[in-house]
Amino acid sequence: MNAKLAMVIDSAKCIDCKACVAACKQANGVSRGVWRNWIKEAVPPVENGKLGRGHFQPGACMHCDEPSCVIACPTGATFKDKADGSVVIDPKLCIGCGNCIPSCPYGARFRDPVRRIADKCTYCPERRAAGLPPACVDTCPTKARVFGDISDPNSDAAKLLAANQGKVVRVIAKQNDTKPNMYYIASTAPDGWAVKPVNPLSFDALSQVVAPLVKYAVGLSGLGVLAMLGRQLLVGQKPDVGTPHEGPEKDKKEDGHDAR
Amino acid sequence: MTPANNEIKRHDPSDIRIHWFNAACWLVLLVSGLGLIKNDKLNPLGAWLPDVLRALFGGGSAGGAVLLVLHEVVGVVWLVGIVIYMGVNAGGTRFFLREIFSLRPGDFTWMVRKMLRMTVGGGGELPPQGYYNMGQKAFAQASVLGGIAIGATGMILLASDKILPASVVWLVGWAVTLHYLAVGLVFAGLLVHIYMAAISPEEKPGFRSMFTGTVPRDYARHHHGLWVDALDKGEPGAK
Structure with missing residues (x-):
């Protein structure tokens, strides 16, 4: 069975230290001014002059099972890795067209200002290859972030999910459940911040107008060629086709030339 | 009047060279370009085509990356070749453009x-x-x-x-x-x-x-x- 890498987060444990954000930037050499992960904050309410309880919510790319970013990528540079379930960007195939950035409803993607291509959380493949958890998980002082293969019942992530069965929540895009693989234990806040996935107009024009138009144009042209070829093979050599001076008469003259 | 059977010049050697240069570039660019489109909404003939083309160059997105470099290099060579032709045979270029855009x-x-x-x-x-x-x-x-x-x-x-x-x-x-x-x-x-x-x-x-x-x-x-x-x-x- 293929692996299904996921993050299980107990956001109630998060103390907003942002060690995960710093560790990710350090481990992955993320460019200045951009971040692959984040901590969102539900502002504590003030009731009767007293400060209520706030809530912190760690997040990053959710490596969705139905990723809208993959649908928007024209080259397949971003794709769902079949072996481990992660959503991958191949930096050598990405040309930085930017389509995937608004198509992610969670704001998990950005265009790297230095490399000029799409970037986001990768689950730290170099660290995983060395047997280490992703940097954000490794560094978290309260262990709010837990990472693992949830298709393996013995993984920490799968055990945590099983122990909290029925109480797990996810943050889901408006009008479009992309089946994210980021699970929050019991409850989390803030909620409702995910937006609707939006493709750039240029991509909708390409996929809905230009691609069908090109298919019809090439199909029509191909049919025309087949019709001409059919006529050439069936009746093209017979006399009395078309008008006199471009028909068989011309062929005779040309044959004459070739004979010389 | 010249004899009816003689041959008359239609293309300069530079015209012939640019035609076949253009054709060869088009062939490489079209095939490599088809291998670069991989998206269920865009694939002109289905996902098998980019998959097969990428398999020839190492497979998967890495094969696509090789096709991308090939496409970029040949694309630039194509443009440079056409610009060189326009310089080498400026008169032929002008004649060609005047002829193709003048409708009778x-x-x-x-x-x-x-x-x-x-x-x-x-x-x-x-x-x-x-x-x-x-x-x-x-x-x-x-x-x-x-x-x-x-x-x-x-x-x-x-x-x-x-x-x-x-x-x-x-x-x-x-x-x-x-x-x-x-x-x-x-x-x-x-x-x-x-x-x-x-x-x-x-x-x-x-x-x-x-x-x-x-x-x-x-x-x-x-x-x-x-x-x-x-x-x-x-x-x-x-x-």
């Missing part, structure tokens, strides 16, 4: 009747044509305008991950769309061009001239009567 009375009739004749038959007498017939002009126009669009959008795509900032990704997105459209429409015309030039028996001397540079005079008179008339009056032909 009768061209439309010629186009309709020729299409009828080649497919269902009939259609009636064809009006005389110049250096290029209307079909050749239409495809040449598509190639020139399409080529400009393909070259310009290709440069934008090449520049995207090298110099362009995030603020202009909208331009990159539209460049992808226009690149796809222009290639698709020129390719539709290319099918007819290849059939007419290389497969249809009628145009065999024209096909041969793309290697030798000359056509038989009476072929030229039948197919490009106005051109031969102009030559007979002493006007210059193709450079």
